[in-house]
Amino acid sequence: MSANNPRRRLATELAAAAAAYQVAAVIPHCAECSKPCCRLDVLVLELEWKQIKTLWQLGESRPAFDRRLAAGQGPEEIRAGNGLYYAHSKPCPAYDQSCGACRVYDQEAKPVGCTDFPVYEDDGCVIADLRCEAVNLDALTAWIARAVGPAYRVIKSADAEFPFLVTLTVKRVAGKG
Numbered sequence: 001m002s003a004n005n006p007r008r009r010l011a012t013e014l015a016a017a018a019a020a021y022q023v024a025a026v027i028p029h030c031a032e033c034s035k036p037c038c039r040l041d042v043l044v045l046e047l048e049w050k051q052i053k054t055l056w057q058l059g060e061s062r063p064a065f066d067r068r069l070a071a072g073q074g075p076e077e078i079r080a081g082n083g084l085y086y087a088h089s090k091p092c093p094a095y096d097q098s099c100g101a102c103r104v105y106d107q108e109a110k111p112v113g114c115t116d117f118p119v120y121e122d123d124g125c126v127i128a129d130l131r132c133e134a135v136n137l138d139a140l141t142a143w144i145a146r147a148v149g150p151a152y153r154v155i156k157s158a159d160a161e162f163p164f165l166v167t168l169t170v171k172r173v174a175g176k177g
C-alpha cells in the first residue's frame with residue numbers, strides 16, 4: 001500500500017494522535033497511578049524469548065527454560081504459548097515500584113504492548129483500554145476529532161465481550177473534505 005494511500009495516511013495520523021494523547025494525558029499520571037498496569041495484576045504481558053531472557057535475567061538456554069516451565073519449576077507468573085510467553089499476576093521485573101517507572105523504557109526489551117497500552121491505532125481505528133485510570137474517553141474522543149479535522153466524525157463502540165476496550169472509528173462526513 002502506498003504511503004499516499006488515504007487510508008494509510010489516516011492510520012498514520014491516528015497513530016500519531018494516539019501516541020500524542022499518551023504523552024499528554026497518560027504518562028504524566030503513571031507515577032501517581034492507583035492501579036499501575038506494570039504490576040500485571042490485570043494486564044497480561046506478551047513477550048518474546050529475548051525479552052523474557054533480559055527482563056527475568058535468565059542465564060539458561062531457551063529449551064532449558066521451556067523444560068523448566070513445563071515441569072512447573074519456572075517463574076509461576078510466566079506461561080508459554082504460540083512461540084511467545086505471557087506474564088501475569090506479579091509485577092513486571094522491570095517495574096521500579098519506588099518511583100512507578102519502567103527500567104527498560106525506550107529499550108528493545110520493552111514489549112510493544114506496553115508502548116501501545118492504553119491507547120493505540122489498530123487497522124485504521126483507535127483502541128482505548130479503559131482499565132487505565134488516566135484515559136478519559138470523552139477527552140480522547142475530542143482529541144482524535146481535533147487531530148483528523150471536521151471532515152471526519154468519531155464513533156465510539158465498546159467491545160461486547162470486553163467492554164473496557166473501546167474502539168474509536170473515524171468516518172468521513174458526507175460532503176466534507
Ligand code: SF4
Nearest residue numbers: 030033036037132134
Ligand atoms: S494504568 Fe495507565 S496511568 Fe496507570 S501506570 Fe499504566 S499507563 Fe500509567
Ligand code: SF4
Nearest residue numbers: 038092094095102114
Ligand atoms: S516493561 Fe516496563 S512498561 Fe512494560 S510492564 Fe514492564 S515495567 Fe511496565
